[in-house]
Amino acid sequence: MKNRYIWPIFGVLVGWILSYVSIAIVLKQLGEFVDTSGIVLNPLFVWERPIGPIILGLASFLIGLSRDKLIVKQQDTEKKNIDLHKTMIEQAGRLSAELNSVMAELNGYTYQLDSIIETIDEGLCLVNRDFVIEEGFNNSFIKIFGDKEYLGNSIFNTAFSILNENMKKETMDFLELCFTNKTASPSMLNEANPIKEFEFVQVIEGIVVQKIISSSINIIKNANKEIEKIMFVFNDITSANELKKELEKRDKEYSKRYSIMVALFGNDKNVIKRFIDGLEEDMEILSKKIKELKQNENNSNIISDILGTVHSIKGEAFALGFEKLSGIAGEVETFFKKIKGEVLGLESNLEIIGFYEKLNNEKKEFDKTISALEDFLADDEVEDINTDISSSNLNLTDSVSKHLGYENISFDLLRKELEIINKSSAEEGGKQSVFTLNTSVKSIDSKKYKLIKELFLHLLRNSIAHGIELPLDRLEANKDVNGQITLDILKVDNNLIFEYTDDGTGFDVEKIKQRAIEHDIATEDEISKMSNRDIIKIVFNDGFSTTETVDMISGAGVGMSVVKKNIYKELKGKFTLTNRPGRGIKIRITIPV
Amino acid sequence: MKALVVDDSRIMRNIIINILKEKKMDGDDILDAPEGKTALEILNKESIDLLFVDWNMPKLNGLDLVKIVRKIEKYQDLPIIMVTSEAARYNVMEAIKAGVTDYIVKPITGVTIMEKIKAYM
Amino acid sequence: MQVKYIQPFVNATVKVFKDFLGVDIKAGQPFLFNHNENKYSYDISGIIGIGGHTLGIVVVSFPKLVALDLASKITGESIKIFDDTVVDLVGEIVNIIAGNAKKGLEEYKLVISLPSIVKGVNHQITGVSGVPMIGIPFSATKGDIYLFVSLKDLITA
Numbered sequence A: 001m002k003n004r005y006i007w008p009i010f011g012v013l014v015g016w017i018l019s020y021v022s023i024a025i026v027l028k029q030l031g032e033f034v035d036t037s038g039i040v041l042n043p044l045f046v047w048e049r050p051i052g053p054i055i056l057g058l059a060s061f062l063i064g065l066s067r068d069k070l071i072v073k074q075q076d077t078e079k080k081n082i083d084l085h086k087t088m089i090e091q092a093g094r095l096s097a098e099l100n101s102v103m104a105e106l107n108g109y110t111y112q113l114d115s116i117i118e119t120i121d122e123g124l125c126l127v128n129r130d131f132v133i134e135e136g137f138n139n140s141f142i143k144i145f146g147d148k149e150y151l152g153n154s155i156f157n158t159a160f161s162i163l164n165e166n167m168k169k170e171t172m173d174f175l176e177l178c179f180t181n182k183t184a185s186p187s188m189l190n191e192a193n194p195i196k197e198f199e200f201v202q203v204i205e206g207i208v209v210q211k212i213i214s215s216s217i218n219i220i221k222n223a224n225k226e227i228e229k230i231m232f233v234f235n236d237i238t239s240a241n242e243l244k245k246e247l248e249k250r251d252k253e254y255s256k257r258y259s260i261m262v263a264l265f266g267n268d269k270n271v272i273k274r275f276i277d278g279l280e281e282d283m284e285i286l287s288k289k290i291k292e293l294k295q296n297e298n299n300s301n302i303i304s305d306i307l308g309t310v311h312s313i314k315g316e317a318f319a320l321g322f323e324k325l326s327g328i329a330g331e332v333e334t335f336f337k338k339i340k341g342e343v344l345g346l347e348s349n350l351e352i353i354g355f356y357e358k359l360n361n362e363k364k365e366f367d368k369t370i371s372a373l374e375d376f377l378a379d380d381e382v383e384d385i386n387t388d389i390s391s392s393n394l395n396l397t398d399s400v401s402k403h404l405g406y407e408n409i410s411f412d413l414l415r416k417e418l419e420i421i422n423k424s425s426a427e428e429g430g431k432q433s434v435f436t437l438n439t440s441v442k443s444i445d446s447k448k449y450k451l452i453k454e455l456f457l458h459l460l461r462n463s464i465a466h467g468i469e470l471p472l473d474r475l476e477a478n479k480d481v482n483g484q485i486t487l488d489i490l491k492v493d494n495n496l497i498f499e500y501t502d503d504g505t506g507f508d509v510e511k512i513k514q515r516a517i518e519h520d521i522a523t524e525d526e527i528s529k530m531s532n533r534d535i536i537k538i539v540f541n542d543g544f545s546t547t548e549t550v551d552m553i554s555g556a557g558v559g560m561s562v563v564k565k566n567i568y569k570e571l572k573g574k575f576t577l578t579n580r581p582g583r584g585i586k587i588r589i590t591i592p593v
Numbered sequence B: 001m002k003a004l005v006v007d008d009s010r011i012m013r014n015i016i017i018n019i020l021k022e023k024k025m026d027g028d029d030i031l032d033a034p035e036g037k038t039a040l041e042i043l044n045k046e047s048i049d050l051l052f053v054d055w056n057m058p059k060l061n062g063l064d065l066v067k068i069v070r071k072i073e074k075y076q077d078l079p080i081i082m083v084t085s086e087a088a089r090y091n092v093m094e095a096i097k098a099g100v101t102d103y104i105v106k107p108i109t110g111v112t113i114m115e116k117i118k119a120y121m
Numbered sequence C: 001m002q003v004k005y006i007q008p009f010v011n012a013t014v015k016v017f018k019d020f021l022g023v024d025i026k027a028g029q030p031f032l033f034n035h036n037e038n039k040y041s042y043d044i045s046g047i048i049g050i051g052g053h054t055l056g057i058v059v060v061s062f063p064k065l066v067a068l069d070l071a072s073k074i075t076g077e078s079i080k081i082f083d084d085t086v087v088d089l090v091g092e093i094v095n096i097i098a099g100n101a102k103k104g105l106e107e108y109k110l111v112i113s114l115p116s117i118v119k120g121v122n123h124q125i126t127g128v129s130g131v132p133m134i135g136i137p138f139s140a141t142k143g144d145i146y147l148f149v150s151l152k153d154l155i156t157a
Helices: A001-031 A049-118 A139-145 A165-181 A186-191 A238-265 A271-297 A301-321 A322-338 A346-372 A411-429 A446-467 A471-476 A507-520 A524-529 A530-537 A558-571 B012-023 B036-045 B063-071 B089-098 B110-118 C003-020 C064-075 C084-108
Strands: A123-127 A197-202 A206-222 A227-236 A408-410 A433-439 A443-445 A483-492 A495-502 A574-582 A586-593 B003-006 B032-034 B050-053 B081-085 B100-103 C042-051 C058-060 C116-123 C134-140 C143-153
Touching: A001 A049, A123 A139, A139 A227, A139 A238, A139 A558, A165 B089, A186 A206, A186 B089, A186 B100, A197 A530, A206 C058, A271 A301, A271 A346, A301 A322, A301 A411, A301 A446, A301 A558, A301 C058, A322 A346, A408 A446, A411 A433, A411 A446, A433 A446, A443 A446, A446 A483, A446 A495, A446 A558, A446 A586, A446 C058, A471 C084, A507 A524, A507 A530, A530 A574, A530 A586, A586 C064, B003 B012, B003 B036, B012 B032, B012 B110, B012 C064, B012 C084, B036 B063, B050 B063, B063 B081, B063 B089, B081 B110, B089 C084, B100 B110, C003 C084, C003 C134, C003 C143, C042 C064, C042 C084, C058 C064, C058 C084, C064 C084, C084 C116
Parallel strands: A433 A483, B003 B032, B003 B050, B050 B081, B081 B100
Antiparallel strands: A123 A227, A197 A206, A206 A227, A408 A443, A483 A495, A495 A586, A574 A586, C042 C058, C042 C116, C058 C143, C134 C143
16 A cells, blocks of 8 residues: 555656756757757756656555555455465365265275175175176175186086086076077076076085086176176075975974874774784793893894884884884984894993883883873773773883783784884885785684784785886886785684785786895895795895885884794794785785694 | 967966966056967067966977077067976076076976065065 | 976966865866766866967866856846856856966966866867866766866876
8 A cells, every 4th residue: 555655656756857957958868959958957957847747746655545445456466376276176175075975885884785795694796798707706606606716607517517508508508598688687587597496416525525506697787788798696595495395294293193083083093002012922022032132142033022122113113103212213223233143342241231211211201191191092892892802900110921822812903003013114115005904714712813903913014105106107018106005814723714815916026136145144046046936035134124224104114024933932823924016915814823 | 558469378377377367567567468369469569578388388488588588689688587387407508508598397386486586566 | 297287287286276166176186188087967067178388278167057057157047048147257267277377387488278168968178189088076066167288298297
């Protein structure tokens, strides 16, 4: 602001000096041409003719003024610029901060997404048009398919290398369709997926692992809505699958148990009672035999007897639906089979006691349950007078020694018991069979009854497990879909004659030969010299079985030997067998009474 | 929105029509045809937004009908839903190639069909 | 012949009655159909021919009352004679059974024909000669429905 005033004063002074000087110069110049001595230059001339300086002064003032203004304006502009600049910087700063936070969030999401992708169970994998695996497969994918060089390689040479050629081709066709088709919905495409579920085999640390893998696909499009990649989502459903199968099996078992319970509450009370009494007897025999075992070096025969008893308990308990008891009996049986022929040391002896106790405890539990059903099992009908089991005796856990020996048991009961065994064995094996017992003989003493029942239990189970074919196989062989098993009982002089037939496939001689050689029962040489009849006889020896697995019905290699033992050793009888390959078997048992 | 239901079985046509009505579609907007020729006439005359088609029909089967419809300019993007008893995977593949959008296997329950057509309504 | 070849047809039958008609039916024991035994009585049948890697037919047969009952259920009307609706329904049922059964038999690449309907009191249908026909009864409320399957290569598989 000071400048505003200084400039005009300065301007006037300069104006005055300039005027004086210029006039002086002009005068001097004129002096050469004209006499100018008379003119006196008055320094204060300027004041007499002040126009020039005044104009100059004014001009300067104005110049100063505008300059100031200009300066102020400049300053203002500068200030504005600075302000604007500041604002811009602030904004930029804010934007930058926002951007940073967005980036941070995005990074956070990406990180989360990455960790989600890395922690989910589903295996993800991207393939391009050439079925080559691209960046982006996760750890679960590697876990499912194993550690291989995936990146840059075709999925068919890596993850899908296990698929057979046909499946590979179908999957390639399917993927090709996914890449080219424009109309189908994702759900429809997934329905056409040939590898919705497939088997995958892997060797992990030397162990062969079988997995069931499920797959689904997602179409990945680029910005131009063109199909660029396909994302596979894989799931290891092996355990889910197994669980499902387990549940289905359990459902089946439960419904079977339920129907057995229904049978239990049906008319066969006497069968139950017989079983209970028989169980009591069997446990006593078992206990006796185990004592003998301790005192005897040569244990093979004793163990055979033990096996026979336990095997029968197992079979009968199973047929009546007492699964736990049957299971434990099975464990005992397996154990004794294992130690047969071995020298019994302290450990084995302890184990023997342990197993016996386990079975005995289960029997006691079983007795408790049954006595809770006393009322139900009590006879209040008159019709059951045939059976001599004391019906008024409600204490079912009494020792049944008084039932041993002289009481007579009706063959009606045998029919009932064998019918139950027929039904449960058939259900177990998916077979259909009808069992018929024909006889005019009334009854037999209970000791013989037990042995007879036991041997036919095993014959029946053997017929169903090995002889009678599956229903549709029977249809194909022009047989009735139901297997026919019959037992006729006649009395001739002092003998009881049992004629047992089934219309299955009969004994498979070749298979018996094979098994005999495998089990070192006979050499190939010996086998070649044996007649078919002799070969079939092998079946009735201890420890022989033609089944691959030990199943509940039979196949433990014990059943048929019990048949032989009961007939020859216990009942002092004999039997003949007629084998009709493809048509069944016919057994004739003669027992003196 | 106009829908067209093509099936030689009157029972099937009625079932689908009833389901569409339950989905609040106006009865006037649901058209039906017992075979391919009539269906094509309707498609050409009207502007259909949703097409249901059976596979096994006399004279013109559903798959061939779909191929013809896809050749019609205005129906390139028409949602075509095949409702058929053909359940094999290779059938689905054929249908995809012919241009079908979605696939429903008979027997249909109200629930499954409602789920599938939700996306197109 | 293995159960697995019949199973897809049985499953499809149970499914169509359950999902389509709201009826729970259970498969009985399969039997070998013998046309000399006049044991079975049905009044309307739907037949579908099957081709592909094997040849044969599948038939669903109904006694009159059952067919009328089902048709009445599905239309909500009271149907008393074998009119177009009943024919339509029987045709659809056998079509769905055959189409669905394809799924369990994909390796045979089955192709199915359009259905034919046979109406007639107490009629019987016999399959391709030399190829056995398996019958499976299903019990419904008003009577027994029969499923018959006769497929050349599957029977001898």
